[in-house]
Amino acid sequence: MKKAVVIVSGGMDSVTLAHFYAKNGFELSLLSFNYGQRHAKEIQFAAACAERLGAEHRVVDLSSLRSLLPGSALTDDIEVPDGHYAAENMKVTVVPNRNAIMLAVAWGHAVAIGAEVVAFGAHGGDHFIYPDCRPEFYRAAGLAFAIGSEGFGDPGLHLEAPFINMGKHDIAAMGAELGVPFEETWSCYKGGDLHCGTCGTCVERKEAFRLAGLQDPTVYEVMP
Amino acid sequence: MKKAVVIVSGGMDSVTLAHFYAKNGFELSLLSFNYGQRHAKEIQFAAACAERLGAEHRVVDLSSLRSLLPGSALTDDIEVPDGHYAAENMKVTVVPNRNAIMLAVAWGHAVAIGAEVVAFGAHGGDHFIYPDCRPEFYRAAGLAFAIGSEGFGDPGLHLEAPFINMGKHDIAAMGAELGVPFEETWSCYKGGDLHCGTCGTCVERKEAFRLAGLQDPTVYEVMP
Numbered sequence: 367m368k369k370a371v372v373i374v375s376g377g378m379d380s381v382t383l384a385h386f387y388a389k390n391g392f393e394l395s396l397l398s399f400n401y402g403q404r405h406a407k408e409i410q411f412a413a414a415c416a417e418r419l420g421a422e423h424r425v426v427d428l429s430s431l432r433s434l435l436p437g438s439a440l441t442d443d444i445e446v447p448d449g450h451y452a453a454e455n456m457k458v459t460v461v462p463n464r465n466a467i468m469l470a471v472a473w474g475h476a477v478a479i480g481a482e483v484v485a486f487g488a489h490g491g492d493h494f495i496y497p498d499c500r501p502e503f504y505r506a507a508g509l510a511f512a513i514g515s516e517g518f519g520d521p522g523l524h525l526e527a528p529f530i531n532m533g534k535h536d537i538a539a540m541g542a543e544l545g546v547p548f549e550e551t552w553s554c555y556k557g558g559d560l561h562c563g564t565c566g567t568c569v570e571r572k573e574a575f576r577l578a579g580l581q582d583p584t585v586y587e588v589m590p
Numbered sequence: 591m592k593k594a595v596v597i598v599s600g601g602m603d604s605v606t607l608a609h610f611y612a613k614n615g616f617e618l619s620l621l622s623f624n625y626g627q628r629h630a631k632e633i634q635f636a637a638a639c640a641e642r643l644g645a646e647h648r649v650v651d652l653s654s655l656r657s658l659l660p661g662s663a664l665t666d667d668i669e670v671p672d673g674h675y676a677a678e679n680m681k682v683t684v685v686p687n688r689n690a691i692m693l694a695v696a697w698g699h700a701v702a703i704g705a706e707v708v709a710f711g712a713h714g715g716d717h718f719i720y721p722d723c724r725p726e727f728y729r730a731a732g733l734a735f736a737i738g739s740e741g742f743g744d745p746g747l748h749l750e751a752p753f754i755n756m757g758k759h760d761i762a763a764m765g766a767e768l769g770v771p772f773e774e775t776w777s778c779y780k781g782g783d784l785h786c787g788t789c790g791t792c793v794e795r796k797e798a799f800r801l802a803g804l805q806d807p808t809v810y811e812v813m814p
Contacts, residue, residue: 397658424657424658426654426658427654428652428654430650431650431695433648434621434650434695434699434702462697462698462699462701462742463695463697463698463735463738465738466694466697466734466735467691467698469694470690470691470693470694471655471658471687473686474686474687474688474690474691475658475686477687478658497737497738497739497741497742498738500737500738502737503734503738506730506733506734506737506738507734507738509730509734510690510730510731510733511687511690513721513722513724513730514687514689514690514722514724514727514730514731515686515687515721515722516721518686518721
């Protein structure tokens with residue numbers, strides 16, 4: 367059985383991604399990263415996803431990087447901005463080189479377990495803010511890692527980012543088809559008991575369901 | 591003053607590398623990685639190097655990756671092989687994708703502090719065993735990271751591996767010119783009180799001094 371290492375944060379995109387690879391017949395190894403983000407609430411939803419799919423799940427503790435990679439509201443004491451996700455002020459949510467670090471670790475794990483695929487859930491809506499969510503980044507990274515591990519692991523090992531040219535509403539639509547329980551996913555950057563409904567990712571989440579014509583099962587503090 | 595992030599293990603190559611960038615007028619930020627290797631002895635020598643050069647030094651704890659990246663004698667309970675470094679049996683010392691992970695973290699730190707250079711000490715003698723020490727790897731990785739952090743950090747940030755086409759004896763010769771105190775560096779994979787003199791890196795260390803026509807200041811358990 368082919369193996370895939372899937373990076374799952376517990377958000378709706380990455381949980382849909384895991385369901386997508388499960389549906390396509392892969393044996394899954396799910397990886398979540400704790401990089402010192404303010405809350406680890408979403409990781410519970412990654413664990414729930416793994417249990418649902420009968421997959422292995424590991425949490426990689428990279429919290430020691432927090433002091434090394436300062437300057438992000440996701441890890442530091444800067445206030446998480448409200449407003450639309452694509453806005454300029456969301457730049458403060460960038461953790462320098464985060465995806466490269468996560469992908470490099472996931473690739474190492476894939477080499478170790480003989481997986482064929484490392485998958486991550488970057489999508490079209492992320493391109494504006496995060497350069498490490500762009501297609502040219504993941505292609506270049508996949509090439510570099512393949513060169514760097516030549517002769518080790520599965521010779522066909524490669525990166526996949528199947529949502530890279532999709533909008534978040536396309537992912538919502540695909541997730542609905544795959545039967546993803548969206549109430550078992552977490553988007554909010556603020557990490558309260560409920561989704562806040564006002565931060566960039568909450569705004570984007572609401573919009574995705576609306577554009578996909580789906581019922582949004584999320585309970586927000588500030589309802590649409 | 592230009593800044594360089596230099597990956598320093600505490601071995602003779604990386605310590606020479608740090609002296610090289612100090613001599614070239616860079617403000618240095620030295621990074622050492624604890625990736626669950628059997629001994630952290632060499633990290634003391636990285637710290638001593640930082641003190642000597644008046645540089646910042648940070649130890650990045652990646653020991654949580656140990657269970658994720660199994661299969662290496664450097665981190666697992668496989669016996670470290672004796673014999674020449676370039677031999678096939680040294681393949682057990684490979685930690686999957688290790689350099690990509692370290693470089694990705696170092697790049698993130700460089701973005702955060704506005705450094706122009708990320709430097710690492712891969713050299714010609716490493717190419718045979720470690721694909722992530724080859725020139726084509728570090729070029730591809732540097733390109734991927736630059737794409738992934740476009741718009742953040744110093745726009746001229748790039749990877750350098752000035753020893754990539756040098757032999758270890760060339761590095762020894764350069765270190766001698768730079769006044770590197772080689773007795774304050776550590777190579778042995780076994781991590782005893784003295785260099786063992788028989789493991790791959792000890793054999794290579796002895797050879798480097800001999801080929802460079804230098805006095806080897808190292809005290810080995812098994813002297814040449």
